[in-house]
Amino acid sequence: MTSSKGDVASNRPLRLGVAGLGTVGAGLAILLRDNADIITARAGRPIEITAVAARDRNRDRGIDLSALTWHTNAVDLANDPGVDVVVELIGGAEGTARALVESALTAGKAVVTANKALLAIHGDALARLSARHNAPLLFEAAVAGGIPAIKTVREGLAADRLLSIGGILNGTCNYILTAMRETGRDFADVLAEAQELGYAEADPSTDVDGIDAAHKLTILASLAFGHPVEFDSVHVEGIRSIGAHDLSFARALGYRIKLLGLARRSERGVEARVAPCLVPETAPIAQVDGVFNAVIAEGTFVGRLMVEGRGAGAGPTATAVAADLIDVARGNTVPVWGTDIRTLKSVRSRPASEWRGAFYLRLTVADRAGVIADITAILRDCGVSLSSMIQHPSARQGDDVPLVLVTHPTKESAMQAALERIAALDVVSTAPVLIRIEAF
């Protein structure tokens, strides 16, 4: 695919219809204004917003958009003859965002979007629509904000067979975990700050429950491994259960806690998971803090690589949207998943229970004789071997005390069986916190 039916290969301005003027939409309008000179030079022609669709016409967005064509129904942008490229920045896998993208592709117009939910859930169908109508669909902003993550995987690593892909894929969670670790502030307080900074999704539970990272992992895994990976096959855990205790115990053990999305391929299929993980504090990924994301890939020829940058916020995300627009202006576009959707081979999903590695387990237990013996007996029965244990009398609350166990590498299914029996003990007073340890 080299160009869309829309007039994308001429010297006249590329005319944009932008739907959604929130954090990213307003950021894009400002970037296109402030960097118009270099964008025009690199695109070979001006890139200009001619039409918009937004809910509030009167809101101050830091830029005057009053001279543009305003549509009350965003889907009308798809058939506006003054629009060459539709830029969807509303968000959400359904509703107006989906209808607009489908209508624009069907009309043969190029679409640029930052919408990971849409791509993760409907990417397969959209790739088919894009191919059928020769209408490019670009989504660099959808994964890891300003990091050229899509380009890295789809173009930079196009020649290699990737074995694993993933990393720190949610800026809001990384911001929260970093601030909690560095300042001891509580979860809700830091989340409110991330929302004010424009990092969080419209519904921030999408971030903190790991769903946003799972959307991004689905997209990366689909690019890395071939046939679109099913979003529903990704095992998802968020960061709500991580407490101040865990961050300080992790530090004492020489680790940091990061929400990681990781997909691995073997002959038995693809295993994809989003979950908080302990990573050694000396590993490069442990140094990625705040709103920064990191994408890690490993291939048979290239080995391992990591790219790092701001994963959320108006400026970084707008640069990714604008880079896609420059590609459209240049006529430099490729199939949605890098390979013609009609020739892609399907990949098998592997259940998360086949994962193998070490675990951190934090329990709150009654501080009395025989408790540790009961717990270690269960671990022994389930074939789980202990590597270390911490009990801090100083962290005691009433009769209860936190007990942290670190295991040797073991099968996830064995650990889950042990956890179920341990959680049922009378002496275990609150829900156990189980965190995987990624070696890196």
Ligand SMILES: NC(=O)C1=CN([C@@H]2O[C@H](COP(=O)(O)OP(=O)(O)OC[C@H]3O[C@@H](n4cnc5c(N)ncnc54)[C@H](O)[C@@H]3O)[C@@H](O)[C@H]2O)C=CC1
């Ligand atoms: N904020 C960030 O850092 C990043 C956001 N994204 C994605 O970019 C997209 C936009 O996100 P944000 O700008 O942060 O969201 P936002 O909530 O700030 O902006 C979305 C805008 O769309 C408007 N809108 C909602 N329904 C509409 C409709 N039917 N017609 C016209 N406008 C409508 C809302 O009023 C709002 O102003 C989402 O898909 C999000 O996941 C991707 C990467 C980073």
Ligand SMILES: N[C@@H](CC=O)C(=O)O
């Ligand atoms: N809410 C997302 C925004 C970017 O994709 C995040 O926090 O990473």
Ligand code: NA
């Ligand atoms: Na990106």
